[in-house]
Amino acid sequence: xxHRQRAPIPTSITIAALLFLFVPLGLVVLFSxxxxxxxxxxxxxxxxxxxxxxxxSPEFRSAVxxxxxxxxxxxxxxxxLGTLAAYxxxxxxxxxxxxxxVLLFLPLTLPGLFLGLSLLVxxxxxxxxxxxxxxxxxxxxxxxxxYLLIAVAALQRLDPALEEAxxxxxxxxxxxxxxxxxxxxxxxxxxxxxxxxxxxxxEFIITFFVIGPDSTLPLFIxxxxxxxxxxxxxxxxxxxxxxxxxxxxxxxxxxxxGARSRGLSIEPEALGxxxx
Amino acid sequence: xxxxQGSAPRVRLVDVVKRFSDVTALEAxxxxxxxxxxxxxxxxxxxxxxTLLRIVAGFERPSEGRVLLGGxxxxxxxxxxxxxxxxxxxxxxxxxxxxxxxxxxxxxIDGLSKAEIDRVVGEALALxxxxxxxxxRSHELSGGQMQRVALARAIVNRPQxxxxxxxxxxxxLKIRLEMESELRxxxxxxxxxxxxxxxxxxEALALSDRIVVFNHGRIEQIGSPNDVYRRPxxxxxxxxxxxxxxxxxxxxxxxAEPAEVAVGAHRFPAPSVDISGPAWxxxxxxxxxxxxxxxxGSLRGVVQDLSFRGTGHSYRVTVEDVPxxxxxxxxxxxxxxxxxxxxxxxxxxxxxxxPRDPGAD
Numbered sequence: 001x002x003h004r005q006r007a008p009i010p011t012s013i014t015i016a017a018l019l020f021l022f023v024p025l026g027l028v029v030l031f032s033x034x035x036x037x038x039x040x041x042x043x044x045x046x047x048x049x050x051x052x053x054x055x056x057s058p059e060f061r062s063a064v065x066x067x068x069x070x071x072x073x074x075x076x077x078x079x080x081l082g083t084l085a086a087y088x089x090x091x092x093x094x095x096x097x098x099x100x101x102v103l104l105f106l107p108l109t110l111p112g113l114f115l116g117l118s119l120l121v122x123x124x125x126x127x128x129x130x131x132x133x134x135x136x137x138x139x140x141x142x143x144x145x146x147y148l149l150i151a152v153a154a155l156q157r158l159d160p161a162l163e164e165a166x167x168x169x170x171x172x173x174x175x176x177x178x179x180x181x182x183x184x185x186x187x188x189x190x191x192x193x194x195x196x197x198x199x200x201x202x203e204f205i206i207t208f209f210v211i212g213p214d215s216t217l218p219l220f221i222x223x224x225x226x227x228x229x230x231x232x233x234x235x236x237x238x239x240x241x242x243x244x245x246x247x248x249x250x251x252x253x254x255x256x257x258g259a260r261s262r263g264l265s266i267e268p269e270a271l272g273x274x275x276x
Numbered sequence: 277x278x279x280x281q282g283s284a285p286r287v288r289l290v291d292v293v294k295r296f297s298d299v300t301a302l303e304a305x306x307x308x309x310x311x312x313x314x315x316x317x318x319x320x321x322x323x324x325x326x327t328l329l330r331i332v333a334g335f336e337r338p339s340e341g342r343v344l345l346g347g348x349x350x351x352x353x354x355x356x357x358x359x360x361x362x363x364x365x366x367x368x369x370x371x372x373x374x375x376x377x378x379x380x381x382x383x384x385i386d387g388l389s390k391a392e393i394d395r396v397v398g399e400a401l402a403l404x405x406x407x408x409x410x411x412x413r414s415h416e417l418s419g420g421q422m423q424r425v426a427l428a429r430a431i432v433n434r435p436q437x438x439x440x441x442x443x444x445x446x447x448x449l450k451i452r453l454e455m456e457s458e459l460r461x462x463x464x465x466x467x468x469x470x471x472x473x474x475x476x477x478x479e480a481l482a483l484s485d486r487i488v489v490f491n492h493g494r495i496e497q498i499g500s501p502n503d504v505y506r507r508p509x510x511x512x513x514x515x516x517x518x519x520x521x522x523x524x525x526x527x528x529x530x531x532a533e534p535a536e537v538a539v540g541a542h543r544f545p546a547p548s549v550d551i552s553g554p555a556w557x558x559x560x561x562x563x564x565x566x567x568x569x570x571x572x573g574s575l576r577g578v579v580q581d582l583s584f585r586g587t588g589h590s591y592r593v594t595v596e597d598v599p600x601x602x603x604x605x606x607x608x609x610x611x612x613x614x615x616x617x618x619x620x621x622x623x624x625x626x627x628x629x630x631p632r633d634p635g636a637d
Contacts, residue, residue, distance in 0.1 A: 161368035164335055165426075167355040168362045169382040169433065176356075179381075185370040 029241070032234035048182055050235040060236065061207030063220035067201050069215065070132055074139045076198040078147045083189055086151035087177070108145040115142060123210060130212035138210045139200040148200060150192040154185045191251030198247045279523055284313045284347030286469045287437055289334060292341035294327050301327045302493045304341070309437070313471045316464050318480040319490030320516065325473045329439050332471065333362045346436055361430035362439040366446060368424035370416035372565070375425050376410035382433040382621045400432035402464060420451040433464060440472045444479065456482055477517045480503060489513050511630060514558040521559040521602050524632060532623055540597025542575055545624045554632040563626035564604035566618050576617040577602065579612050593620060
């Protein structure tokens with residue numbers, strides 16, 4: 001006597017909600033290929049002119065280079081420092097563990113405005129000139145908790161007997177980390193690092209406060225929008241979307257592949273936790 | 277690996293206490309394990325046996341007491357500096373390495389040459405009958421094979437002591453029995469010292485030279501399987517190791533030879549003991565005989581339940597003045613029906629008397 005539970009939300013609402021979310025994205029991408037300067041229907045015809053236009057713009061090029069540079073620095077530094085922090089948080093037996101974890105995860109709950117402003121005040125106070133370096137530092141503060149969420153989850157899920165076996169067989173702490181722990185979790189760590197790159201790459205609010213004379217891609221888009229409204233903005237946004245999607249796809253594949261080659265069933269659920 | 281003196285026990289635990297924040301897992305455990313011995317730590321879950329094994333391995337630090345391996349104090353040594361190796365409950369094979377690389381993990385750390393590593397890995401795999409499995413990945417192995425690889429990965433290092441933490445508990449019964457005889461063979465062939473942890477009394481009786489029975493973080497009894505089974509030191513051991521009837525009785529005063537034991541109004545002889553007054557009578561079900569009432573004054577009861585056991589029957593017989601039905605394993609013969617009145621007898625030498633504190637229990 002089983003009665004199928006009726007879904008509390010009708011399918012039509014689900015579809016409507018999904019359309020609401022994704023149709024604007026589709027339109028932005030579609031009109032980035034529009035052959036006229038119009039941002040709305042009708043779609044005049046397919047053209048790459050807006051992509052060509054931005055590719056030729058030196059401001060755009062420098063913005064992309066800056067964003068990629070900051071993103072890479074942030075991704076690499078989180079990969080190293082974040083992994084160490086996650087390892088400490090999951091393995092150390094100190095009563096400071098919880099307070100430290102709270103502090104490390106706190107930026108998750110802070111509004112970007114607050115983070116940006118307080119970092120700006122700090123940089124002004126210690127008289128650091130605003131530059132891409134300050135942007136990278138600010139992004140690190142913002143990105144680290146997301147990285148930690150994923151890295152800590154991966155390290156916690158690891159069977160503690162593996163590391164114990166490594167130690168038991170004569171490996172000291174560093175050797176066990178290198179030869180037992182890392183081979184299990186590196187795909188997850190690298191994908192988390194990709195996420196760190198993606199988060200940094202399109203960060204706007206905090207960057208707005210702490211950037212110097214340079215520009216990053218999101219700031220460039222913002223300033224372009226204030227000047228002109230033409231499909232080149234669509235083209236830039238579409239590129240940003242593609243880069244982010246590609247990074248996520250790469251991270252996803254890495255996790256799934258890594259798990260499959262080990263005959264494990266690690267679900268890539270951890271990747272979803274940082275998406276916005 | 278150094279400093280082992282011929283006379284020192286392979287493992288010596290002196291007054292080892294382990295407290296976790298609010299619970300005491302081990303209370304002053306003292307234990308010597310001789311070279312070449314197969315010792316089993318037996319007890320229910322949470323009795324401290326695994327904690328003790330992990331203290332020997334170095335994964336836990338004792339709160340008090342000392343751990344000596346071959347005469348060397350290793351109480352403060354981390355796991356990787358101890359000449360012992362452990363086989364875990366789950367195989368815990370390194371999933372990114374194949375079988376050979378798993379087994380080679382220890383030898384590689386020891387800096388053996390490539391050729392030597394291949395040789396010792398081959399030997400270790402041959403010992404666990406997995407020669408030729410070198411290039412399998414761990415997920416291509418069955419549970420029993422994985423545990424064999426884990427064994428090979430441990431014994432390849434020629435540990436002074438091999439620690440086994442319920443290594444068979446995750447396996448099917450059939451494979452478990454196979455692995456038991458494998459372990460016995462392995463112990464004979466490599467002649468090492470094994471410390472084995474289990475909650476399975478059958479495994480303990482089948483494998484060990486000596487059994488250490490644990491309860492509530494304390495050693496209840498140390499002895500050979502035969503000793504522990506035939507001469508349990510406490511009602512707990514009697515009940516935990518094998519099946520037992522544990523009956524509250526009164527031993528009459530006077531040091532009679534043989535002693536006389538009273539259950540309610542019923543009296544019968546028992547082996548002489550130096551206890552008198554309240555006592556526990558321990559009777560293994562297989563020493564209890566069931567027969568039709570003869571009227572010679574034997575203990576009478578009513579069959580409450582019986583089940584067929586292939587070689588015979590197992591009965592539960594309700595007896596007046598005995599709080600729990602008595603269990604009897606009888607081989608062959610006619611079955612008595614449920615509700616039938618029967619007489620229960622046993623040889624006086626087959627029962628064991630233990631002191632009983634009338635306040636407790």
